[in-house]
Amino acid sequence: SAVISQKPSRDICQRGTSLTIQCQVDSQVTMMFWYRQQPGQSLTLIATANQGSEATYESGFVIDKFPISRPNLTFSTLTVSNMSPEDSSIYLCSVGTAYEQYFGPGTRLTVT
């Protein structure tokens, strides 16, 4: 299994600002995933990020709101843009495949 770290672990942000979340993996991986977990709810896939290609977004998520970078096989960032209180969630990255995924600890975002 891979060891995954995320930065920051938590943040409190003002509405209208943007936050970039980093995901670092201790080994090279092809596929990385970004999820959102709203308070008391389950995980929802935002996008799949493969190195060397544009991220693929799920229905309801758009690149302008959640731009993703994947510069290499061990790192990815997710930006939450023009934040509103509705963006308050835990954001998690994971690596692996659709059959086996390992998750980072998450970034707890609160938008005021």
Add this chain to the structure above:
Amino acid sequence: GESVGLHLPTLSVQEGDNSIINCAYSNSASDYFIWYKQESGKGPQFIIDIRSNMDKRQGQRVTVLLNKTVKHLSLQIAATQPGDSAVYFCAENIFGAAGNKLTFGGGTRVLVKP
């Protein structure tokens, strides 16, 4: 749309008893299911998986049962311990925008009473 859901949002169980967590899925084409455990402040952790060509799989203190006829999945935890207190999610593998992806159910919180 297709979804995975759970019957019970919270399960309170006495330490040492067995726990059963249920999950219903709606996509009959799903061929793979996973149970995850999420402790407070952590990301989900893989517990056990099962493919659609099986109806039962056992791990250490855990058993997953799959009933494809009624599209039902369950996780049984034997001799529940305080460390089992967490939220449990089932997930199914379905085809999405970027190919196969995991879709998660709503989650069940398990509280173990000493």
